[in-house]
Amino acid sequence: MELTLVLAILVTVVGASTPILLAALGELVVERAGVLNLGVEGMMLIGAIAGFVVQFHTGNPYLALLAGAAAGLCASLIFGFLTLSLSANQTATGLALTIFGTGFSALAGASYSARPVTLMQPLFPLELATHPVGKVIFGYAFPIYFAFFMVVAIWYFLHRTRAGLILRAVGENDQSAHSIGYSVIGVRYLAVMFGGAMAGLAGACFPLLLTPQWAERMTAGRGWIAVALVVFASWKPFRLLAGAYLFGLVMTMELYAKAGGGPLSAIPSELWAALPYLATVIVLVLISIRRDATTNAPACLGKPFLPSN
Amino acid sequence: MQFRLEKRREPSRFMLYATPIAAVVLTMVIGAIIFSLIGFNGIGAVREIFLTPLTNPYKWQDLAVKAAPLIIIGVGLSVAYRANVWNIGAEGQYIIGGLAGTWVALLTWGMTGWWILPLMILAGIAGGMLYAAIPALLKTRLNVNEILTSLMLTYASVQLIYYLIRAPWKDPMGMGFPQTRLFSEAARLPTVIPGTIVHLGVPIAIVVALIAWFVMTKTVFGYRMRVVGAAPQAARYGGFSETKTIWLAMLVSGAFAGLAGVLEVAGPFQRMVPGFPTNYGFTAIIVAFLGRLSPLGVLLGGVVLAITFVGGEVAQTTIGLPNAATGIFQAMMLFFLLAGDILIKYRLRRVVPQAEARAA
Numbered sequence: 001m002e003l004t005l006v007l008a009i010l011v012t013v014v015g016a017s018t019p020i021l022l023a024a025l026g027e028l029v030v031e032r033a034g035v036l037n038l039g040v041e042g043m044m045l046i047g048a049i050a051g052f053v054v055q056f057h058t059g060n061p062y063l064a065l066l067a068g069a070a071a072g073l074c075a076s077l078i079f080g081f082l083t084l085s086l087s088a089n090q091t092a093t094g095l096a097l098t099i100f101g102t103g104f105s106a107l108a109g110a111s112y113s114a115r116p117v118t119l120m121q122p123l124f125p126l127e128l129a130t131h132p133v134g135k136v137i138f139g140y141a142f143p144i145y146f147a148f149f150m151v152v153a154i155w156y157f158l159h160r161t162r163a164g165l166i167l168r169a170v171g172e173n174d175q176s177a178h179s180i181g182y183s184v185i186g187v188r189y190l191a192v193m194f195g196g197a198m199a200g201l202a203g204a205c206f207p208l209l210l211t212p213q214w215a216e217r218m219t220a221g222r223g224w225i226a227v228a229l230v231v232f233a234s235w236k237p238f239r240l241l242a243g244a245y246l247f248g249l250v251m252t253m254e255l256y257a258k259a260g261g262g263p264l265s266a267i268p269s270e271l272w273a274a275l276p277y278l279a280t281v282i283v284l285v286l287i288s289i290r291r292d293a294t295t296n297a298p299a300c301l302g303k304p305f306l307p308s309n
Numbered sequence: 310m311q312f313r314l315e316k317r318r319e320p321s322r323f324m325l326y327a328t329p330i331a332a333v334v335l336t337m338v339i340g341a342i343i344f345s346l347i348g349f350n351g352i353g354a355v356r357e358i359f360l361t362p363l364t365n366p367y368k369w370q371d372l373a374v375k376a377a378p379l380i381i382i383g384v385g386l387s388v389a390y391r392a393n394v395w396n397i398g399a400e401g402q403y404i405i406g407g408l409a410g411t412w413v414a415l416l417t418w419g420m421t422g423w424w425i426l427p428l429m430i431l432a433g434i435a436g437g438m439l440y441a442a443i444p445a446l447l448k449t450r451l452n453v454n455e456i457l458t459s460l461m462l463t464y465a466s467v468q469l470i471y472y473l474i475r476a477p478w479k480d481p482m483g484m485g486f487p488q489t490r491l492f493s494e495a496a497r498l499p500t501v502i503p504g505t506i507v508h509l510g511v512p513i514a515i516v517v518a519l520i521a522w523f524v525m526t527k528t529v530f531g532y533r534m535r536v537v538g539a540a541p542q543a544a545r546y547g548g549f550s551e552t553k554t555i556w557l558a559m560l561v562s563g564a565f566a567g568l569a570g571v572l573e574v575a576g577p578f579q580r581m582v583p584g585f586p587t588n589y590g591f592t593a594i595i596v597a598f599l600g601r602l603s604p605l606g607v608l609l610g611g612v613v614l615a616i617t618f619v620g621g622e623v624a625q626t627t628i629g630l631p632n633a634a635t636g637i638f639q640a641m642m643l644f645f646l647l648a649g650d651i652l653i654k655y656r657l658r659r660v661v662p663q664a665e666a667r668a669a
Contacts, residue, residue, distance in 0.1 A: 078644065103640055104640075110631040224461065281462065288451035
């Protein structure tokens with residue numbers, strides 16, 4: 001195969017992976033703090049419509065990203081209040097947040113369907129990206145580099161800083177963390193808000209990087225794939241990077257098969273469309289065969305915290 | 310004035326039943342305020358969504374038809390959630406149930422016979438069970454999270470519909486539309502009240518809820534589900550295998566979702582179309598919670614959610630409220646319900662400041 005094609009595929013894969021990676025990084029931090037927020041899909045949709053609206057009216061993609069993150073953060077506060085302040089069931093509340101996000105984004109976006117926005121431009125001058133190899137390195141918009149940066153930053157935060165240690169302690173043993181004076185609920189609120197902002201930012205990437213318009217449910221289950229990826233990555237940031245790129249590849253395989261011709265292009269398009277979801281199931285299965293999937297899970301994941309004193 | 314939560318000695322039964330009602334009322338009040346703030350006729354929206362479907366007798370048949378699948382799926386989910394098995398892929402099991410029924414209808418197309426409809430229903434139930442068996446198998450054998458697998462399979466099942474109605478099952482006389490041919494008379498669900506759209510699925514939903522109520526409250530099966538969910542330790546001690554319970558919970562909820570799917574395709578739809586994924590599988594999650602995971606509660610919860618669906622359509626035509634508003638009202642209801650749950654185990658006490666307390 002031609003090198004140019006491989007490089008072109010690589011560029012597409014990187015673009016398709018970024019929203020999943022950003023959302024999954026947020027969820028990873030949330031889960032490390034012991035909270036299971038299944039509302040990622042809903043927060044992404046809210047971020048997507050917020051980002052779209054701001055991009056549509058201002059044309060400033062950075063403001064649009066910021067709006068997406070802010071909207072995701074606000075949505076996560078609903079989840080935080082219910083599960084952390086009122087100890088509501090985390091699974092059910094996350095589902096409720098997804099149902100809410102789907103409805104909210106559809107309502108807010110009702111008058112914007114089929115209206116185009118401009119895609120976000122690459123961060124570096126276009127001259128650097130003229131050569132195919134240059135394009136693989138310099139050809140992307142800001143969120144792609146930001147996602148890379150966040151992989152490293154979150155790894156560093158979790159494993160090399162005191163705050164990260166506290167966060168992990170809260171996720172592993174909330175009662176002990178509480179008894180030595182850390183605010184379990186406070187730490188979890190911050191984690192949930194961070195996760196919300198990341199999911200919102202990830203959502204905003206859909207109209208800004210992938211399809212320059214608003215469509216109902218445009219995240220199409222990517223938020224759920226992000227949640228699955230956190231399990232796949234056994235709660236480790238660098239594995240998350242690998243996992244997200246693997247999924248980006250699965251998602252863009254259709255284009256690649258159509259371009260390459262041969263027997264692959266005979267596969268019905270519906271099967272290609274179903275592939276990312278089936279791959280998620282297969283990946284979860286493979287992980288579990290290799291070892292018990294839950295060994296690395298934060299011990300307090302999904303359990304409400306009630307101080308025992 | 311400050312409040313403090315104080316643990317109750319035992320869960321409040323009053324709050325258990327009062328909080329769903331409070332959630333619906335709060336949704337109406339807060340919904341009216343929010344929709345007014347964002348520029349809609351908020352009070353009108355609440356009136357049209359929650360009251361018009363009840364006050365207008367012409368809407369009652371729509372209510373019954375919409376409530377039936379929600380109740381059937383909701384009953385199945387309530388059994389699973391009771392056992393702490395989080396099947397959230399009911400939408401996918403509903404779709405596969407509908408597809409299995411469609412398959413039988415297409416194979417028997419042009420035939421007549423009383424057996425066609427029962428065969429379709431059996432196929433639908435089997436389809437839903439089979440699709441739920443995948444997450445059950447993965448959960449029990451490999452401990453793969455059933456939430457993620459059942460949901461991923463839902464997304465895959467939607468693509469399966471698109472494939473089948475675009476290629477092998479496409480209506481040869483359909484002028485290129487991606488849909489199957491209209492089912493023969495023998496494969497359509499009969500109406501039970503002449504002159505209305507109320508089909509056989511409606512009485513089936515009521516019977517299903519009553520049977521489930523009996524089974525859950527009066528039999529060992531129901532006891533097993535409730536004990537495993539509420540006290541897994543005790544359940545193990547009592548000899549109830551967790552694996553078997555997960556299987557039962559998934560298969561029962563899958564069977565109900567599949568039943569709802571086949572009743573929908575043979576009733577309101579009468580052919581498989583791209584619009585078949587109706588979100589009933591997801592809305593039924595709210596129904597199950599609103600019904601407090603009890604089959605009789607689900608019966609009521611199904612009616613309440615059906616009201617919002619029918620009312621949402623009313624509000625769309627009368628005051629131009631976007632259809633998505635229904636989803637927001639439904640999600641708000643669930644938020645308020647989950648928020649209110651704390652009142653079952655805790656009571657709200659006014660905190661009297663120290664100085665004031667001493668003076669008194």
